[in-house]
Amino acid sequence: MIREPRAKRSSRLSLTQREAIYAYVFLLVPLVFFATIRFYPALQSFRLSLFTWHVDPARRTFVGAQYYQDLLSNPVFHQALTNTLLYAAITVPVSIALGLGIAILLQAVTVGRGWYRAIYFAPYITPAVAIAWVWGWMYNVNFGIFNRIIIEWWDFVEGIGLPWLAIDPQRFLRDPEVALPAVAVVIIWQQLGFQVVIFLAGLQGIPRVFYEAARIDGANPWQLFRHVTIPLLNPVLVFAVVITTINALQLFDQIVNINFTDQGGPLGRTLSIALYMYQEAFSRARLGYAAAVTVVLFLIILVITLVQLRLTQRRVEY
Amino acid sequence: MQRILRTALVLGLLTGLSLSLAQVTLTYWQYDFGTRIDAMNQLIEQFNAENPDVIVVQETFPYDAYEQRVAAATAAGQGPDVVQLFYGWVGSWQRAGYIEPLPQEHIDHAWIEEYFIPMVESVKVGGEYFGLPTAVRSLALFYNKDLFRAAGLDPDAPPQTWDEFVEAAKALTVQRGPLFTQIGYGPGGQDHHLIRTVLMNQLGTPPYSADNREVLYGNEIGAEALRTWTDWQLVDEIGVLEFIPGSGGYRDGFINQENIAMIVDGSFAIGQVRNNAQFDWGVTELPTFDNGVQSNFGSFWMNAVTPRAYRDPAVLEASARFITFVTSEEAMQLWLEVVGELPAARSLVGDPELVSDPVNGPFIAGLAYAEATQFVDEAAQRQVMIDAYNRVLLEGMDPAESIMLEAQADQALLDDFDD
The missing domain is CATH 3.40.190.10 (Periplasmic binding protein-like II)
Known part of the structure; x- marks a missing residue:
């Protein structure tokens, strides 16, 4: 047996311990970075929410939980909260279902798959401001493409003597009942590419042998999807659900830019919590109250994400 | 020699430094x-x-x-x-x-x-x-003289009263089926001021008390001001909000698309109109009601x-x-x-x-x-006005009811600010 030469000059630390120390030393850099630019400001914003806002800390007045009480009884906050949950309730299931569907179809495509992928992904990398502008024009009542089509259709059915088939032009973003779903459509359209790419990667990670084995056992396409694809795609689905939900809860850019003259309007029907927070902070200079809104938004996102993880991240049995 | 140079350099740097310190x-x-x-x-x-x-x-x-x-x-x-x-x-x-x-x-x-x-x-x-x-x-009425001529209106006799304004705007509005292709009046930019400061003052009520603690328009005059403005869209159909989208949409429609015949805008728009408008245009003082009382938002x-x-x-x-x-x-x-x-x-x-x-x-x-109407919180006070007219335009609320809701919300903002 060869003697371990290292044992002689062994320090009090074992190799694994030393490795761990090295690892922590290197980790310290990003850790300090995160602590100073992430955690510390987050804690500060909680602190801010307990004081009236003034640039001079000496002139801030402690108000305790006053802002939290205020926002809980504020109808605009309630509206923003309801809207935000509605955005999530619409965009998450629809964009995931569409994304998964398109990914499965794209998988079957063999010619020009890269092009299709690029086309679906393009909206995702287009600036939200540009998207909001273009969709703002498309939704425009008098010049938008949708009402243009409706009017052409109107003329057509009148021409052939079937005027009862005509549809009225829509107000879209100017209709308090329709504005939020109309904005949700834009968000789904924009996020679709992201979902498609994630699901394509996930699908490609599923070994072919499972499908072949299932087919030999006589599984039909639906059964393949339900019992092979879905369970094996579960980690990807969880990721997509969590990310899309968080995105929906933090919606800001699209809403600000799609209705520029009345942001969050009409009548607050498209207002999101993030936009509400921004308006309170920077249009009204009420940073203390706005900080309270961010703390509440943080708690909401935390709770929803934890619940989602608990519900969806079950161990998959093969 | 070198030493002299070096001393000169140091001295030069020092004087430069002291100069910049004094600055x-x-x-x-x-x-x-x-x-x-x-x-x-x-x-x-x-x-x-x-x-x-x-x-x-x-x-x-x-x-x-x-x-x-x-x-x-x-x-x-x-x-x-x-x-x-x-x-x-x-x-x-x-x-x-x-x-x-x-x-x-x-x-x-x-x-x-x-x-x-x-x-x-x-x-x-x-x-x-x-x-x-x-x-x-201040505000004034910009109008497109070419469109005035095309509509058979006298380009050198712009409207003096709101009634004349509505009549002219009707002549300048072009519809295709239920949609507009050209509008006589392009609302949007300064209309919250037009309603709250101009129309209300013209009708005889300043929007706020002199000490700026009290909202004074929660009454029939306030309702009348709001109704006058919303009727332009709902009854007279001479224009529509968001005709051209974007924050300067109304001005864009006036200057570039040439499908908005009249806008109420501030003097800050003069440069943009002058540099970009490719048509004959004019400016006139804001119209008044029949009582002839003038008002403007500065x-x-x-x-x-x-x-x-x-x-x-x-x-x-x-x-x-x-x-x-x-x-x-x-x-x-x-x-x-x-x-x-x-x-x-x-x-x-x-x-x-x-x-x-x-x-x-x-x-x-x-x-x-x-x-220059005094605001305690311009962003929020503008929003209550926008919501007031949108309730009438989009939800069919009576202007009298909507103005009361606005007055309450506005008063709450004033009260909050005093705390």
Whole structure:
């Protein structure tokens, strides 16, 4: 047996311990970075929410939980909260279902798959401001493409003597009942590419042998999807659900830019919590109250994400 | 020889250093707007030449990020010494400590009240002035003379009353089925001011009490003002909000698309119209009701000092000197030429050349009876007005009911601010 030469000059630390120390030393850099630019400001914003806002800390007045009480009884906050949950309730299931569907179809495509992928992904990398502008024009009542089509259709059915088939032009973003779903459509359209790419990667990670084995056992396409694809795609689905939900809860850019003259309007029907927070902070200079809104938004996102993880991240049995 | 050179170099560096130590550097902030930056650069150049002990540096930011930048920078003790802001923001900015009162030892209140037009008093809060403008703005009616001719209207007889305005606008509106291809009046830009300040004052009620503690329009007159305006869209069908999307959509439609025949806009739009409109256009004073009472909404951007300017008496003095310089008559003349905004000094608004100018004239005339409505929280008070007309336009609420809701919400904002 060869003697371990290292044992002689062994320090009090074992190799694994030393490795761990090295690892922590290197980790310290990003850790300090995160602590100073992430955690510390987050804690500060909680602190801010307990004081009236003034640039001079000496002139801030402690108000305790006053802002939290205020926002809980504020109808605009309630509206923003309801809207935000509605955005999530619409965009998450629809964009995931569409994304998964398109990914499965794209998988079957063999010619020009890269092009299709690029086309679906393009909206995702287009600036939200540009998207909001273009969709703002498309939704425009008098010049938008949708009402243009409706009017052409109107003329057509009148021409052939079937005027009862005509549809009225829509107000879209100017209709308090329709504005939020109309904005949700834009968000789904924009996020679709992201979902498609994630699901394509996930699908490609599923070994072919499972499908072949299932087919030999006589599984039909639906059964393949339900019992092979879905369970094996579960980690990807969880990721997509969590990310899309968080995105929906933090919606800001699209809403600000799609209705520029009345942001969050009409009548607050498209207002999101993030936009509400921004308006309170920077249009009204009420940073203390706005900080309270961010703390509440943080708690909401935390709770929803934890619940989602608990519900969806079950161990998959093969 | 080398030693001499070295000594000279060191001496030179030292004197340079001491010179720069004696010099005060002021940081000036305003938002990005081509002609405003240009005008301010010219003023700064003159000021720096005349005041060798001060160097002013201009920094600008996109309008949308402006308040955010000011909040972040001033809270960190950084940012501007002298800052430009909209007069309506004084309430929220001074409460947050972004701006401090102008130093009375350098800028005398008696001088302010003698030199500036009375509108400037709207930024006197708690006995202190919080800023001074280089230029002021009022509203007027821009109209497309070519479209007037095409509609068989006299391009040299623009509407004088709201009834004439509606009649003209009807003639100028073109519909295709249920949609508009051209509208007589393009609402959007300044309409919250048009309703709350102009129409209400014309009908006989100022929107707020003199001490700015009480909302006065929660009544039949307020309802009448709102109804007048919403009827233009609902009954007379002479225009529609968001005809052209975007923050300047109404102006874009007037200037570039040429499918909006009339807009109510501020004098700040003159430059843009003049530079871009490819048609024959005119400006006229805002119409009135049959009672003939005139009213106008005046507003201004102003120069204020931040807490940072107070860090050192020399900086504060230099800041005051700079503000006095950019509000001098010469500066106002330059601003009028470059930006197109009206001068804020009493001595200049009566200038016969300006009064008889076909474009500036109507604005100057409007200035004589314009009021800069005092806001405690301009963003929120604008929103309650927008919501009030949207409730009528989009939800069919009666203007009388909607104006009451608005008055309550507005009153709550005033009450909140006092706390």
